[in-house]
Amino acid sequence: MNQVYRPQSEAEACDLIRQAAEAGTALSLMGGNTRSGLGNRVAADAVLCSTGLAGIVDYEPGEMVMTARAGTPLGAIEAALSANDQMLAFEPTDHRGMMGTQGEPTIGGVFLSNASGPRRLSAGAARDSLLGLRFVNGRGVAIRAGGRVMKNVTGLDLVKLLAGSHGTLGFVTEVTFRVLPRPESEATIVLRGLDEATATKAMAAAMAQPADVSAAAHVPQAVARTLPDAAGQAGALTALRLEGLSASVTVRSAALAARLSDFAPVDTLDAAASAGLWRTIRDVTPLQAHQERPLWRVSVAPAAGHRLIAELRQHAEVDALCDWQGGLVWLQMGGAPQADLLRRTVAALGGGHATLMRASDDARAGLSAFEPQPAPIAALSARIKAKLDPAGIFSPGRMAPVLRPGVGTTGRTG
The missing domain is CATH 3.30.70.2190 (Alpha-Beta Plaits)
Structure with a gap:
């Protein structure tokens, strides 16, 4: 089993990452380990876990803004909000059932996976609620991005860039986010x-x-x-x-x-x-029972979701569930993941992206769990990765795209 490090402070995390960079030690960045099967399996030398960095730092219900350390359990966040009749607007998905994992979701993991539930349709994604964060880059340097209010930015927006990056760009130690009143x-x-x-x-x-x-x-x-x-x-x-x-x-x-x-x-x-x-x-409960069957999360235009399902059913056994007015399609395949067929069909229907959430190691072999990027965007992603993680030590198994359409740059976030 790999060595697991649980730093108790940001300074300790900086030291550990600096030492790993100097030694060329690959680190798998982890929160509550509830999405441990996501990505392509590439062994890391050690695990850097955020659960030692827990606790609510600042919460003013009247301002509807909270700051918490990244390893704070999601349940603790939701309990504090509920006591003040408030909530996380984006209704975070609990991935444990669909992925067959244990552990306790953390607030850092929620934002790093952009875990957005049904209310994303009306309230935006997790990244749209994220106002600021602190993280440690691949050189072991602590960086603060954003703050307690939403501001316009020029160039790369590090807050949006880190959201959904799955631990490939930095070790997040603290997040600041807005909340909303809970509906009566x-x-x-x-x-x-x-x-x-x-x-x-x-x-x-x-x-x-x-x-x-x-x-x-x-x-x-x-x-x-x-x-x-x-x-x-x-x-x-x-x-x-x-x-x-x-x-x-x-x-x-x-x-x-x-x-x-x-x-x-x-x-x-x-x-x-x-x-x-x-x-x-x-939580995609209807597709949790058959853990041996590959599960895809596919984002397309709302009008294209039903066409995607109909086309795939002509060639493969498929169970489906549609959220976000049809724009988010959960697909459970009857046998092989059928990655080529799925991504060709998505492209033919106007584009989107497909992420393989659940599959056996054998099924994952030879395919990308995340949507492959066009060459120009992939090149830009690689340059950003090289700046923030020059030694390439962070989460080698994730291989998550750094840039997605409209994310991480000025303009609309997806």
């Missing part, structure tokens, strides 16, 4: 029995209404039976969540149900049933 109530409109193409039309129609839908997802018939009892009746399920003041949710949900009744029979789930359903969708 919620309800979910459920349409039964739609196919993927019709569900896409129904979700688009719902998003075009002044109902302020906070999440939209479709669960095909093949996997809908695994949903909670309150939602998991026979047949496919299309779900649309509304949140806010109780009286407003009641009025908006009634109006939206009437508008969508032409598509299919409509049910309305109360707050408790709604919360249970969206936890299931957030």
Whole structure:
């Protein structure tokens, strides 16, 4: 087993990384180890774990901003926010069930994986809530980026660059992020029995209404039976969540149900049933049972999600779940990962990116778990990696893209 280092301070982390760089020691950067199977397996010499850096540094509920050390358990963050009727806007995904891992998610790991759940559709991704951070680069130098307010930047935005980098650019020691008030109530409109193409039309129609839908997802018939009892009746399920003041949710949900009744029979789930359903969708529970089957996370244009599923089903056994109005497609393959087929199909449908979340070591061999980058972007990513980690010691097995469209530079974040 590799040596595991758990620095108790940022200064100690700097010393450990500096020594590793001088010795050429490859370090696997880790939080709670809940995404340990992600990426291509390349052995590291040692593990650098952030769990020794835990605790909330600063939290002013009135300002809706929190600063915490990177190794702070996500549960502790959510408990502190809940006590003040606040929440993480992006509804972070818990990857343990889908990836068959243990451990406790950390707030640093959430941002480094950009773990964004169903509310990403309306509130943005995890990186959009991240205001600032502290990290140690590959030379063992501590760097502060961003602050407690969102500012315009020129050139590379290190905060956005580190978010979603999976520990390939630096060892994050502290994060500062904005939070939002927790909605007083919620309800979910459920349409039964739609196919993927019709569900896409129904979700688009719902998003075009002044109902302020906070999440939209479709669960095909093949996997809908695994949903909670309150939602998991026979047949496919299309779900649309509304949140806010109780009286407003009641009025908006009634109006939206009437508008969508032409598509299919409509049910309305109360707050408790709604919360249970969206936890299931957030954590991709319907695709957790068969750990031996490869699982992909695919991001495409919302209108392309159902076309992707239909095309793949002509060539392979596929189970699917669609979130983000069809723009996030979770695909569970029946046999081999089918990476070439999947990525060709994504490209033919207008582009996107596919990440292999779960697969055996044999299945991963010879393919990239992360979406390959075009040559110019790959070259720029390599130069950024070389600046921040010149000895190439960080997380050799991850090989995550440094730059993604609109991320890490001025402009819109994806």
